Amino acid sequence: MDKIETIVSQADRENPEKDIIEAGAKLIKNGGVVAFPTETVYGLGANAFCEEAIDKIFIAKGRPQDNPLILHVSSIDEVYPLVEKVDENMKMLMEKFWPGPLTIIFKKSSKVSKKLTGGLSTVAIRMPRNKIALELINSSGVPIAAPSANTSGRPSPTEASHVVEDMYGKIDMIIDGGSTGVGVESTVLDMSEEVPTILRPGGVTLEDLLQIFSEVKYDQSIISDDENIVPKSPGQKYKHYAPKAKMIVFTGDVKTISKNIKSQVKSLTLEGKKVGIMATEETKDEYNEGIVLVVGSRSDKDTIARNLFKVLRQFDELNVDMILAEGVDTEGIGRAIMNRMKKACGGDIRKV
Template sequence: MDTKIIKIDKSNIDKKLMIEAGDIVKSGGVVAFPTETVYGLGANGLDENAVKKIYEAKGRPSDNPLILHISSIEELDDLVEEVTDLAHMIMKRFWPGPLTIIFKKSRIIPNIITAGLESVAIRMPSHPIALELISLSGVPIAAPSANTSGRPSPTNADHVVEDMYGKIDMVIDGGSTGVGLESTVLDLSGEVPTILRPGAITLEDLKEMIPNIIQDASILHKDVTPKSPGQKYRHYAPKAEMILFTGDIDDIVNKINTSTKELILSGKKVGIMATEETKDKYEDGVVIVSGSRRKRETIASNLFKTIRDFDHADVDIILAEGVELDNIGMAIMNRMTKAAGGKIINL
C-alpha cells in the first residue's frame, strides 16, 4: 500500500487536502492525524471493517478497546445511552481537550470498538486538524495512537511514518503534538467516578469538581481486564531493556552512576534518561534529557520521543529517573512503568 503524506499547518488549514483526508475516512480507509496528545490512527468508528484495519496496521490485540473521537457534543446523543449532569459539567470544563470519558454505549456502537464491553470511551480533541478531520468525515473517528502496538506513542509525523508507512492510506503531518501523553480516561459509567488512565487532566484537576473520584488500582500496579485503552499489555516499550529508578533524586543519580559503570564493564551500551537538573551529574553512558523536573509537563511532552531516541542510539539498556507522583507526575510514571515492563528499583 502507498501511504500518502500531506503537510497541514494547524494555523492555516488547507481545506482541499483535509477534504481528501475526510473522504478516505468516509470510504473506509485509515488516516493518521495529530491531536494535542499524540498522533491518532483514525478510521470510521461505526464501520467494523474500517476499524479492523486499525487493529491490523497496529498489530493490536482485539480485546483492547478504542476511543471514539467527536467534533461536537451533539454527536454524543447517538453514541451513548445517557449524558448525566456530572458528565455535562465535566465536558463544559475540559472539552475540547485531553480528557476521555467513558459512557454506557448505545446500540449503534460496534462491539469491535468496545472489545465487547457495555461502555464506550469518547473524547473531543482540541487540536484544530483533528476537529477538522472529524467534521469533514461526518462520523465519529476511532483512533488509538498511531504506532505499532507496544511501541512508544508517536508525537510527530516521523514517528508515525517509522511505524505505519505502507500500512495505512494517509499520514497528516501537523508538526509535533503538545501534551505528549495520551488523554486522561475518566469512567462515568459506574457508581463511582474513576480515573482509569492518568494524563494531562490530573486527579487534582478533577477532584475540584468530583470530590468522590478515585483512581483505578491498576494505574501503577498489575494490569486488569481492560475497561480503558492502555490498561492491558506492555506499552511504550523501547527496543532495549529499561529500568526505572524511584526515590530521592540524589540517591537515584548515585545508583544510576554505579550501575552504569558496572554495565559498561560487562560490555553493555548504557542509555541514561536524565533531566535538565541532573544531566551534568552523569559520568558515563549515552545521556538524553527528557525535560525539567521543575516543569514536569516538559518530561511528559518529550517522554515518547526520548524513548525512540534511545532506540536510534542502539543502547542495550536504559536507566531512567522516576518523578514524583503528584499532578502530571502520576501520568508520567504510569507510562514509564509500562515502558520498563514493571522493572523498578525503589531507593
Template sequence: MGKINTRIVKINGINPEKELIEEGAKFIRAGKLVAFPTETVYGLGANGLDEAAVEEIFIAKGRPQDNPLILHVSSLEEVKPLVKEISKEAEILMKEFWPGPLTLLFKKSTLVPMIITAGLDTVAIRMPNHPIAIELIKSSGVPIAAPSANTSGKPSPTSAEHVIEDLYGKIHMIMDGGTTGVGLESTVLDLTVETPIILRPGGITLEDLKEILPDVELDAAMIKDDNKLVPKSPGQKYRHYAPKADMFVFVGQVEDIVKAIKERAGQLIEEGKTVGIMATDETEHEYERGVIMSVGSRKNLGTIGQNLFNVIRRFDERKVDIILAEGVESFHIGTAIMNRLKKASGGKIIKV
C-alpha cells in the same frame, strides 16, 4: 495485507488547508486509515461506525482486539447518538475540559460497533483540542476511532516521523501537523461506576478532576499488574510505550536516584553494555558515562510529558542495550509520566 501507497501531507496545524482535510475525510468515509495529530499524540483514525474499517486499525497496529478504542467527536451534540445517557457530571466535565485531553466512559448505544468497545457495554469518547483533528472529524461526518498511530506496544508517536517509521505502507494517509503538545495520551475517566475512576492518567490530572468530582479515585489496576484484567480503557493491559532495550526506572530522592544510576551504569559499561541514561535538565551534567539524554525539567513536568516518547525512540535509534531512567514525583502530570514509565519498563521500578 499488501503494501499501501501511503500519502504524506504537510498540513498547517493552526489553519488546516480545507482541501487536505477533505482529502483525509474522503479516505475516512471510504473505510481507509488516516493518521493525524491531536494535542496528545498522533492518532490512527478510521470511521468509528464502520466495523470493517475499525478492524483495519487492529491489523495495521498489530493491536490485540480485547483492547478498546476511543471515539473522537468534534462537538457535544455528536456524543448523544453514541451513548445511552449523559449524566450531569459528564455534562459539567465536557463543558469544563473539552476540547482537551480527557476521555469519558459512557454506557454505549447500539450504534457503536462491539469491535470499538472490545465487547463491553461502555464506550470511551473524547473531543481533541487540535484544529486538524476537529476539522477532520467534522468533514468526515462520523465519529473517528483512533488509538495512537504506532505499532502496538511501541512508544506513542508525537511527530509524523514516528508515524512514518511505524506505519508507512500500512495506511493510506499521514497528516503531518508538526509535533504534539501534551505528548501523553488522554486521561480516561469511568463515569459508569458509582465512584468515578481514572483508568488512565493523562494531561487532565487527578487534582484537576477533584475540583469538580471530589470523590474521584485512581484505578487500583494502575498500581498492580494483572494479566487477567479485562481492559475497560486503552493502556490498562499489556506492556506499552516500550523501547527495544530493557528499561529500569529509579525512584526516590533525586540525589539518591543519580547516585544509584551512576553506580549501575558503571557496572553495566564494565560488562560491555551500551547504557542509555534518561536524565532531567537538572541532573544531566552529573553523568559522565553512557548515552545521556535529558527528557525535560523537574521544575516543569509538562516538558517531560512532551518529550518522553521521543526520547525513548531516540534511545532505540542509538541501539542501547539498557535504559536507566530517573523517575519523578507522582502528583499532577507526574502521575501520568510515572504510569507510562512503569508500562515502558514492564514494571521494573527500583526504589533507592
C-alpha cells in the same frame, strides 16, 4: 498484509489547508485509515461506523481485538446518538475539559459496534484539542475511531516521523501537524460507578478533576504494585510504550537516584553494554558516562510528559542495550508519566 501507498501531507496546525483536510475526510468516509495529530499523541483514524475500517486499524497496529478504541468527536452534540444517556456530571465534564485530553466512558448506544468497544457495553469518547483533528472529524461527518498511531507495544508517536516509522505502507494517509503538545495519551475517566474512576492517568489530572467532584479515585491497577490486580480497562493489561532496549526506572530522592544510576552505568559499561540515561535538566551534568538524553525539567513536569515517548524512540535509534531512567514524583501529571514509565520498563522500578 499488502503494502499500501501512503500519502504524507504536511498541514498547518493553526490553519489546516482545506485540500488536505478534504482528502483525509474522503479517505475516512470511504473506509480508509488516516493518521492525524491530536494534542496528546498522533491518532490512527477510521470511520467509527464502518466495521471493515475498524478492522484495518487493528491489523495496521497489530492490536488485540479486545482492546477498545476511543471515539473522537468534534462537538458535544455528536456524543448523544452514541450513548445511552448523558447525565449532569458528564455534561459538566465535557463543558469544562473539552476540547482537551479527557476521555469519558459512557454506556454505548446500539449505533456503536461492539467490534469498536472490544465487546464491552461501554464506549470511550473524547474531543481533541487540535484544529487539524477537529476539522478532519467535522469534514468526515462521522465520529473517528482512533487509537495511537504506533505499532502495538511501541512508544506512542508524538511526531509524524514516528508514525512514518511504524505505519508507512500500512495506512492510506499521514497528516503531519508537527509535534504534539501534551505528549502522553488522554486521561480515561469511568463515570459508570458512584465515584468517578481514572482508568488511565493523562493530561487532565486527579487534581483537575477534584475541582469539580468531591471524590475521584484511581483504578487499583494504577496505584498498586500487586501484579494480580486485574485492570478495569482492557487496554491496561497489555504491554505498552516499550523501547527496544531493556529499561530500568529509579525512584526516590533525586541525589540517590543519580548516584545509583552512575553506579549501574559504570558496571554495565565494564560489561561492554551501550547504556542510555534518561536524565532531567536538573541532573544532566551529574553523568560523565553513558549516552545522556534530557527528557525535561523536574520543575515543569509537562516538559517530561511531552518528550517521554520521543526520547524512548531516540534511544532506539541510538541502539542502546540498556536505558536507565530517572523517575518523578506522582503529583499532577507525574502520575501519568510514571504510569507510562512503568509499562515501558515492564514494571522494573527500583526504589532507592
